[in-house]
Amino acid sequence: xxxxxxxxxxxxxxxxxxxxxxxxxxxxxxxxxxxxxxxxxxxxxxxxxxxxxxxxxxxxxxxxxxxxxxxxxxxxxxxxxxxx
Amino acid sequence: xxxxxxxxxxxxxxxxxxxxxxxxxxxxxxxxxxxxxxxxxxxxxxxxxxxxxxxxxxxxxxxxxxxxxxxxxxxxxxxxxxxxxxxxxxxxxxxxxxxxxxxxxxxxxxxxxxxxxxxxxxxxxxxxxxxxxxxxxxxxxxxxxxxxxxxxxxxxxxxxxxxxxxxxxxxxxxxxxxxxxxxxxxxxxxxxxxxxxxxxxxxxxxxxxxxxxxxxxxxxxxxxxxxxxxxxxxxxxxxxxxxxxxxxxxxxxxxxxxxxxxxxxxxxxxxxxxxxxxxxxxxxxxxxxxxxxxxxxxxxxxxxxxxxxxxxxxxxxxxxxxxxxxxxxxxxxxxxxxxxxxxxxxxxxxxxxxxxxxxxxxxxxxxxxxxxxxxxxxxxxxxxxxxxxxxxxxxxxxxxxxxxxxxxxxxxxxxxxxxxxxxxxx
Numbered sequence: 001x002x003x004x005x006x007x008x009x010x011x012x013x014x015x016x017x018x019x020x021x022x023x024x025x026x027x028x029x030x031x032x033x034x035x036x037x038x039x040x041x042x043x044x045x046x047x048x049x050x051x052x053x054x055x056x057x058x059x060x061x062x063x064x065x066x067x068x069x070x071x072x073x074x075x076x077x078x079x080x081x082x083x084x
Numbered sequence: 085x086x087x088x089x090x091x092x093x094x095x096x097x098x099x100x101x102x103x104x105x106x107x108x109x110x111x112x113x114x115x116x117x118x119x120x121x122x123x124x125x126x127x128x129x130x131x132x133x134x135x136x137x138x139x140x141x142x143x144x145x146x147x148x149x150x151x152x153x154x155x156x157x158x159x160x161x162x163x164x165x166x167x168x169x170x171x172x173x174x175x176x177x178x179x180x181x182x183x184x185x186x187x188x189x190x191x192x193x194x195x196x197x198x199x200x201x202x203x204x205x206x207x208x209x210x211x212x213x214x215x216x217x218x219x220x221x222x223x224x225x226x227x228x229x230x231x232x233x234x235x236x237x238x239x240x241x242x243x244x245x246x247x248x249x250x251x252x253x254x255x256x257x258x259x260x261x262x263x264x265x266x267x268x269x270x271x272x273x274x275x276x277x278x279x280x281x282x283x284x285x286x287x288x289x290x291x292x293x294x295x296x297x298x299x300x301x302x303x304x305x306x307x308x309x310x311x312x313x314x315x316x317x318x319x320x321x322x323x324x325x326x327x328x329x330x331x332x333x334x335x336x337x338x339x340x341x342x343x344x345x346x347x348x349x350x351x352x353x354x355x356x357x358x359x360x361x362x363x364x365x366x367x368x369x370x371x372x373x374x375x376x377x378x379x380x381x382x383x384x385x386x387x388x389x390x391x392x393x394x395x396x397x398x399x400x401x402x403x404x405x406x407x408x409x410x411x412x413x414x415x416x417x418x419x420x421x422x423x424x425x426x427x428x429x430x431x432x433x434x435x436x437x438x439x440x441x442x443x444x445x446x447x448x449x450x451x452x453x454x455x456x457x458x459x460x461x462x463x464x465x466x467x468x469x470x471x472x473x474x475x476x477x478x479x480x481x482x483x484x485x486x487x488x489x490x491x492x493x494x495x496x497x498x499x500x501x502x503x504x505x506x507x508x509x510x
Binding site: 016017042 | 153154158219221222
């Protein structure tokens, strides 16, 4: 899977969790899920589950703690896929 | 603060009931003596003695206004769905704003539940047992806590007063109405959404089947299975759903020009202490009488001014004892026994939701000035026939109706009773 495909798949997941007043165009690599995108912190655990299902990886607690921005998520997924 | 006694009125009603997805549809069903009970092949496959039940047949698209796509994706709590559909109907029926911008500190909620989110729990148990607790997602707690339905509804409605969920088995719905009305009478809120929700299906109904309190010989006679007050009554048919009422302080309702459907006059709650014939599963007959009597005494009405009784009357052997209680209390007060009905012949027994659904139907009776007929009791139980034979209507009857008394009884030997009166200013 190339970087663009991965990003596209991730954004498709993130889109589901955006509040009504945030559009998918507002999502940047540096966007913080909670602070910038206003995603309900309770939903971060659901995003992680969706990421696991979509990419066939398992995220550990420390991965979840480190997953603050879109960029963080992409690098964690990349690393998991490489390790697999 | 005014020392004048506050009056509490009903300004909105809603249901998500078997055979009726609105309060108006419930009126049509009961008026025409319709049947909402069905045979569930699933229960047959699972070796249930009673393979009958009744469920609200809501459509997925009815959820879209209240649950966003995310919520709908993992939504397995039928009790939440029933509560939200009935609560939103009641709120809108009261002419109130459905999704207000602002929090209203004068609006609260008591929305009871029996067990909530059984199918969600089932899914969660499987994940936990497989060591996958991390896969439970963010809504498992919200969908399975007893107050999950009231919490979710309160968010939709911006209610900023007391928000809670009561639970007292099959008296839950009637108790919720009393708790909400008392709260307003105490001046602690101006408006309360009150109601209750109950789930159905094999995991909820199974325990009752095991207790052998459900009818086993009517699996091929669906529309005759639920027979309150009948000589051939063989147990209650389990059902589920939710009912909701908007209660308001009279001044608040009048100021905003709300349509008033009925006035809440009085309510009583007690328990039989599992003494004097009462047990975890059967009511103490003396406590039942005390509860009904106290409701009448607190209402300010003479018993003779009450024109209708809506009983708990589930189609078990408890029916005879209940009719004896009604008969005695009205006789004590030198009043003729008014017509008695049970809606469980039509809807089955919606357990924790029965009281609220049936109280919505009682408000409908006052609104339309009609007493609904009973189903499946042409062959009245001989003891009931002797006590109250001519009081049990077989078909609905339009008549002048001033006040209705309703009672609900629940496991744990708990009782609840309410009187609603037709609305008039004096």
